Each structure stands twice: as C-alpha cells, then as structure tokens.
Amino acid sequence: MKKIVVLTGAGMSAESGIRTFRDSNGLWEEHDVMEVASIEGWHKNPGLILRFYNERRKQMYSCEPNKGHMLLAGLENDYDVEIITQNVDNLHERAGSSKVLHLHGELTKARSSINPSLVYLLGDQEIKIGDKCEKGSQLRPCIVWFGEEVPAINEAIKIVESAEILCIIGTSLNVYPAAGLLHYAPSGCPIYLIDPNPPSGISRKIEVIAKGAGEGVAELIKRVKHK
Numbered sequence: 228m229k230k231i232v233v234l235t236g237a238g239m240s241a242e243s244g245i246r247t248f249r250d251s252n253g254l255w256e257e258h259d260v261m262e263v264a265s266i267e268g269w270h271k272n273p274g275l276i277l278r279f280y281n282e283r284r285k286q287m288y289s290c291e292p293n294k295g296h297m298l299l300a301g302l303e304n305d306y307d308v309e310i311i312t313q314n315v316d317n318l319h320e321r322a323g324s325s326k327v328l329h330l331h332g333e334l335t336k337a338r339s340s341i342n343p344s345l346v347y348l349l350g351d352q353e354i355k356i357g358d359k360c361e362k363g364s365q366l367r368p369c370i371v372w373f374g375e376e377v378p379a380i381n382e383a384i385k386i387v388e389s390a391e392i393l394c395i396i397g398t399s400l401n402v403y404p405a406a407g408l409l410h411y412a413p414s415g416c417p418i419y420l421i422d423p424n425p426p427s428g429i430s431r432k433i434e435v436i437a438k439g440a441g442e443g444v445a446e447l448i449k450r451v452k453h454k
C-alpha cells in the first residue's frame with residue numbers, strides 16, 4: 228500500500244466546532260498565549276492554565292469528528308496512512324484513524340510537572356490544583372507549551388521522510404518545528420495542501436486545494452486515486 232502522511236492543524240477540527248488559534252475569532256484573540264500556553268505562564272498561574280485546558284477538554288468531548296476526519300480514517304482501507312497532528316483533541320482517533328502522532332500533546336492526558344515520562348490517562352476528567360503524580364508533584368496538562376521541546380519531532384521527521392504522498396491540512400504553518408516538517412518529504416513526493424485560506428510563501432512545489440477539510444479531503448482522494 229502507498230504511504231500517505233498527513234500533517235494536520237487546528238483547521239482540521241474547525242468543522243467540528245473547535246476554534247482555531249489564528250483565524251479571526253481564534254483562541255489567541257481571547258487569551259494571551261504566554262499566559263495560558265507557556266511554561267512561564269504555568270509557573271506564574273497554574274490555576275488559570277488548568278482552567279483553560281479543563282474548558283478545552285470539556286468542549287472537545289461535546290464535539291464530534293467531522294467529514295474530513297472520517298474520510299482520512301477511511302483512507303486506511305487503500306493506503307498506509309500516518310497522521311502527524313499539532314492538535315491536542317482526540318477527533319482523529321474517535322474517527323477511527325489508527326496511527327496518530329500528537330506533536331503538541333493531548334487533552335485526554337495529564338502528566339507529572341517534574342517528570343514528563345509520568346503520563347496519566349484523564350479521559351474527560353479535570354485537573355485541579357492539588358492533584359498529584361505518584362512522585363507527589365502537581366499534575367499538569369500533557370501539552371507541549373511554548374518554550375518547551377517537542378519530544379516527538381524526530382519521530383515525526385522519520386515519518387515524513389517515508390512519505391510517498393504528503394498532505395497538509397488546516398495549519399497556518401506558523402509554529403516550528405512542526406511547520407518545517409514538509410521540507411523532509413522526499414524530493415519526488417507530491418505535496419497537497421488543504422486550506423480555505425492557504426498560507427503563502429512555501430518554497431516546495433505544492434498542490435493547493437483551497438477548501439475546508441471535509442470537501443478538501445474528498446477532493447484529495449479523487450486526485451491521489453490517479454497518482
């Protein structure tokens with residue numbers, strides 16, 4: 228089976244009702260990213276951060292995978308599909324995708340604030356001040372914040388290097404190292420980009436599908452069938 232690697236961002240979940248970050252009315256219009264999504268913010272006001280992620284976790288469970296998520300999961304019948312997502316929601320998994328790598332963490336998990344390898348399944352539970360890991364430290368969201376390393380980036384690079392087709396869906400390509408992954412695609416690998424408002428200035432040859440994720444993935448499937 229041909230190997231399709233899919234790199235998704237917040238736009239992938241927009242049609243499920245989950246806000247993106249940098250569109251108008253995006254999450255970063257309402258919150259100071261350094262207060263709610265940085266390690267400095269955690270040290271300054273952990274309660275605010277716990278509330279921010281508890282709200283996003285609750286909202287995630289009120290949303291459903293959209294047509295784009297479902298079509299990507301169905302693609303596994305005909306292709307070897309690996310998804311690398313910047314998203315922290317579990318919509319790819321709930322749609323049935325079996326290989327999903329979260330670059331920026333997962334809302335469904337908590338982790339120790341002193342040992343990142345101590346990870347705990349949260350499901351739809353909240354994290355509160357006073358919730359401790361087995362070593363007695365405060366639990367925190369299992370999210371990669373600004374100012375922190377992206378532990379899965381080398382694994383992600385290897386996956387992109389093995390792609391026979393690469394598809395980028397719903398990311399403004401603003402945040403590195405995730406935004407640099409496309410440059411690891413092999414030279415002959417066709418690259419598609421699905422986004423109603425596609426980011427510009429990409430130096431690789433890219434086939435743009437200027438549609439939302441649902442219609443865009445349907446179009447992608449038509450185009451790759453003839454590749």
Ligand code: APR
Nearest residue numbers: 236237238241247248249313397398399402422424439440
């Ligand atoms: N379908 C596809 N793409 C869409 C849709 C849609 N229905 N609606 C919006 N988009 C596109 C926007 O045009 C934009 O290019 O999704 C992209 C969203 O960009 P961002 O809001 O910047 O989200 P993302 O690129 O995922 O942000 C990367 O930044 O804040 C950090 O850690 C956070 O993972 C996040 C990272």
